[in-house]
Amino acid sequence: MSTFRFLYNFRIGFNKKFGVVNILNNCYKSIRILSTMTTPHKLCMVPGPVEFHEDVLTSMSTPSDSHVSPSFIPIFGESIELLRKLFFTNKGQPFIVSGSGTLGWDMVASNLVEPGEDVLVVNTGYFGDSFYECLKVYGAKVTQAKAEIGDRPSLETIADILISKKFKAITITHVDTSTGVIVDVKAIAELVKQKSPDTLIIVDGVCSAGAEEIRVDEWGLDVVLTASQKALGVPPGLSIVIASERAIGVYKQRKSPITSYYASWAHWLPIMIAYESRKGAYFATPPVQLIYALNTSLKLITSIPLETRFQQHKETSNRVKDTIEAMGLRFIPKSREIAANGMTAVYYPEGIQALDLLPKVAGHNILIAGGLHKSIASKYFRIGHMGISVTEPNRGHIDKTIESLEISLKELGYKK
Amino acid sequence: MSTFRFLYNFRIGFNKKFGVVNILNNCYKSIRILSTMTTPHKLCMVPGPVEFHEDVLTSMSTPSDSHVSPSFIPIFGESIELLRKLFFTNKGQPFIVSGSGTLGWDMVASNLVEPGEDVLVVNTGYFGDSFYECLKVYGAKVTQAKAEIGDRPSLETIADILISKKFKAITITHVDTSTGVIVDVKAIAELVKQKSPDTLIIVDGVCSAGAEEIRVDEWGLDVVLTASQKALGVPPGLSIVIASERAIGVYKQRKSPITSYYASWAHWLPIMIAYESRKGAYFATPPVQLIYALNTSLKLITSIPLETRFQQHKETSNRVKDTIEAMGLRFIPKSREIAANGMTAVYYPEGIQALDLLPKVAGHNILIAGGLHKSIASKYFRIGHMGISVTEPNRGHIDKTIESLEISLKELGYKK
Numbered sequence: 001m002s003t004f005r006f007l008y009n010f011r012i013g014f015n016k017k018f019g020v021v022n023i024l025n026n027c028y029k030s031i032r033i034l035s036t037m038t039t040p041h042k043l044c045m046v047p048g049p050v051e052f053h054e055d056v057l058t059s060m061s062t063p064s065d066s067h068v069s070p071s072f073i074p075i076f077g078e079s080i081e082l083l084r085k086l087f088f089t090n091k092g093q094p095f096i097v098s099g100s101g102t103l104g105w106d107m108v109a110s111n112l113v114e115p116g117e118d119v120l121v122v123n124t125g126y127f128g129d130s131f132y133e134c135l136k137v138y139g140a141k142v143t144q145a146k147a148e149i150g151d152r153p154s155l156e157t158i159a160d161i162l163i164s165k166k167f168k169a170i171t172i173t174h175v176d177t178s179t180g181v182i183v184d185v186k187a188i189a190e191l192v193k194q195k196s197p198d199t200l201i202i203v204d205g206v207c208s209a210g211a212e213e214i215r216v217d218e219w220g221l222d223v224v225l226t227a228s229q230k231a232l233g234v235p236p237g238l239s240i241v242i243a244s245e246r247a248i249g250v251y252k253q254r255k256s257p258i259t260s261y262y263a264s265w266a267h268w269l270p271i272m273i274a275y276e277s278r279k280g281a282y283f284a285t286p287p288v289q290l291i292y293a294l295n296t297s298l299k300l301i302t303s304i305p306l307e308t309r310f311q312q313h314k315e316t317s318n319r320v321k322d323t324i325e326a327m328g329l330r331f332i333p334k335s336r337e338i339a340a341n342g343m344t345a346v347y348y349p350e351g352i353q354a355l356d357l358l359p360k361v362a363g364h365n366i367l368i369a370g371g372l373h374k375s376i377a378s379k380y381f382r383i384g385h386m387g388i389s390v391t392e393p394n395r396g397h398i399d400k401t402i403e404s405l406e407i408s409l410k411e412l413g414y415k416k
Numbered sequence: 417m418s419t420f421r422f423l424y425n426f427r428i429g430f431n432k433k434f435g436v437v438n439i440l441n442n443c444y445k446s447i448r449i450l451s452t453m454t455t456p457h458k459l460c461m462v463p464g465p466v467e468f469h470e471d472v473l474t475s476m477s478t479p480s481d482s483h484v485s486p487s488f489i490p491i492f493g494e495s496i497e498l499l500r501k502l503f504f505t506n507k508g509q510p511f512i513v514s515g516s517g518t519l520g521w522d523m524v525a526s527n528l529v530e531p532g533e534d535v536l537v538v539n540t541g542y543f544g545d546s547f548y549e550c551l552k553v554y555g556a557k558v559t560q561a562k563a564e565i566g567d568r569p570s571l572e573t574i575a576d577i578l579i580s581k582k583f584k585a586i587t588i589t590h591v592d593t594s595t596g597v598i599v600d601v602k603a604i605a606e607l608v609k610q611k612s613p614d615t616l617i618i619v620d621g622v623c624s625a626g627a628e629e630i631r632v633d634e635w636g637l638d639v640v641l642t643a644s645q646k647a648l649g650v651p652p653g654l655s656i657v658i659a660s661e662r663a664i665g666v667y668k669q670r671k672s673p674i675t676s677y678y679a680s681w682a683h684w685l686p687i688m689i690a691y692e693s694r695k696g697a698y699f700a701t702p703p704v705q706l707i708y709a710l711n712t713s714l715k716l717i718t719s720i721p722l723e724t725r726f727q728q729h730k731e732t733s734n735r736v737k738d739t740i741e742a743m744g745l746r747f748i749p750k751s752r753e754i755a756a757n758g759m760t761a762v763y764y765p766e767g768i769q770a771l772d773l774l775p776k777v778a779g780h781n782i783l784i785a786g787g788l789h790k791s792i793a794s795k796y797f798r799i800g801h802m803g804i805s806v807t808e809p810n811r812g813h814i815d816k817t818i819e820s821l822e823i824s825l826k827e828l829g830y831k832k
Contacts, residue, residue: 049480057479060705066460102677103515229701236705260522261553261554288465
């Protein structure tokens with residue numbers, strides 16, 4: 001302890017003399033971390049939260065700053081602009097709000113849908129089920145286009161339902177994290193434009209944004225909602241939503257009152273407009289440190305062409321899936337074509353269970369996730385491959401994960 | 417740059433060899449911060465966010481961890497337990513949810529109040545106005561006990577309204593951050609028990625919890641809602657709510673459906689119970705890093721007797737107010753008795769405005785806040801004195817703030 005006391009005093013002394021307290025604090029902290037470090041960091045290879053870049057983590061510990069300070073306002077404003085870039089939209093309105101990705105459903109259900117209106121949910125798993133529940137809470141009449149586990153509804157099925165009545169909105173879970181199934185947002189959007197052009201196109205991009213291509217303007221999407229902790233590479237705690245001009249128009253012209261307070265765009269829209277024009281404004285205190293971290297991550301993400309980023313996710317996904325397939329394991333998605341590029345959902349081989357495999361892999365300092373879809377939760381596991389683990393292959397995250405999986409299965413007596 | 421490249425490579429090399437990458441990362445980061453540091457940190461002396469302890473900031477940059485990992489689950493569970501300690505409750509149910517303090521209003525309005533039920537709002541400023549708006553969104557019939565700006569409704573006024581009809585709940589903004597007025601929660605709670613014992617007692621403790629005494633069990637409170645960024649000393653992004661057994665009972669027995677999805681206790685209650693019993697569970701991804709930070713801060717807070725903490729806030733507040741009074745300035749609260757202990761709201765002296773004073777004080781590296789109450793926003797400023805700025809006087813935050821204020825006023829030509 002006396003060494004630490006010395007360092008602590010040294011820190012204080014230095015602070016008074018040279019004002020470089022941040023530096024010494026950090027070094028001091030590092031030494032303290034060393035003194036308490038007992039286990040190495042386990043790589044977080046679940047389908048969100050993903051591994052975070054060091055610069056993003058540094059931004060998370062930005063010393064306190066007022067939400068209306070001249071230093072924070074441009075960070076918030078620029079983050080809004082960078083989101084436009086990420087989602088290929090010129091006039092879409094980004095929202096950055098304190099909350100989990102789930103809050104985005106409430107925003108859609110309470111701002112865009114009026115009680116009694118019809119909504120079509122394209123459902124490929126747990127998150128489709130939940131979006132359905134959320135819409136019902138706010139009074140929507142919900143029809144579902146549902147497929148068997150591991151499959152997705154065909155365009156024909158969706159088309160048939162779409163023309164059966166007037167739908168205010170269609171919601172599409174781009175990648176359902178519970179099954180790893182990806183749907184073709186572009187094709188569904190085209191179908192909607194053709195069969196039911198007034199229907200708002202809502203995309204749940206929680207497990208896709210930043211890993212899969214999403215072009216808001218070109219595809220004519222009305223809402224893309226997502227969260228910070230997956231391919232955007234920021235710790236959990238941000239609900240991120242992009243709304244098209246059309247969606248904002250629909251919200252503005254709704255006849256019945258908005259059915260939420262915290263999720264109401266009537267509160268958030270003026271805030272986003274203010275910060276983007278580099279002015280402070282107040283509705284509820286924004287999560288300052290998380291927004292500093294988002295800003296850092298979005299700058300890293302947009303510093304290389306997004307097409308390269310999506311391609312990297314595709315290639316890595318194929319490599320992971322090829323290797324797992326070669327081990328003789330089966331995936332939840334029925335074909336490679338409908339499997340997401342940011343995660344892989346895999347059935348346990350016969351005789352091996354969650355309680356066997358997950359701790360074994362964790363023993364190799366890799367965290368992977370169990371199942372989530374209620375009907376088959378105990379039968380499969382999930383691996384995330386998004387963000388820096390994909391775009392910075394020199395970190396070796398993917399290789400270590402696959403190796404650990406292979407060794408763990410072997411240790412459990414699995415043979416192909 | 418070559419020095420940094422050297423250090424960077426050194427870091428990588430060390431990582432491979434000894435696995436102490438965290439340490440070197442932090443030192444490397446410190447050196448990098450030094451290289452980019454242009455302006456010193458401005459002390460954040462607004463009434464939230466407050467200055468954060470170094471250990472809390474370190475927790476904010478905890479490397480990625482799964483929300484259901486064996487390392488995170490006990491951190492979440494213990495944080496729930498520590499909140500009970502902070503609020504002096506044995507059986508109250510804490511909720512820790514991703515969101516701002518505002519979300520707590522939605523929780524109250526959508527879980528406890530059924531459409532058409534009467535609620536009495538004790539209103540002492542902007543936050544009373546907003547809680548009123550929130551309750552109306554969810555269908556409550558709201559009556560207000562409102563006072564002039566800087567004052568609070570008398571117990572007699574509240575009693576008269578309370579007996580006029582059957583109120584499902586009474587909401588009390590403990591400290592309204594817009595006016596710095598504190599109300600006597602204990603006395604109002606006693607009054608309610610006497611005049612209308614079935615009425616749920618809801619306390620908005622956003623600007624009081626951790627700075628002012630709040631005894632949930634002894635005072636018979638049903639809900640205390642707060643946020644992370646004020647006297648709890650954690651960056652913004654956590655909505656924290658304590659609900660009494662009675663409140664949970666009322667929620668469970670409600671007849672109409674819960675009117676929110678994201679704020680619904682039907683989703684959050686099982687999560688809190690699971691984590692407290694050291695099991696992972698999923699509704700929406702919790703803000704892992706913020707909860708690590710909350711855990712760190714709650715441990716620091718509860719490591720000294722809470723009575724000492726409240727006394728420190730009272731003494732510091734008096735010192736700040738005495739000094740400002742001695743400068744010849746006037747406060748928004750009409751008397752010291754109804755002024756909060758975690759903040760001070762002060763009228764500008766004649767001839768001096770926000771655009772004069774705030775940048776001047778910021779020039780001395782101190783951030784203070786402008787006005788918030790709509791009717792007088794341009795006429796006053798606010799200083800926060802909560803958390804480590806109060807409990808660790810050796811940091812000199814309070815002295816620096818008062819000094820800078822005094823010098824700035826002098827520079828602007830102000831004479832008592």
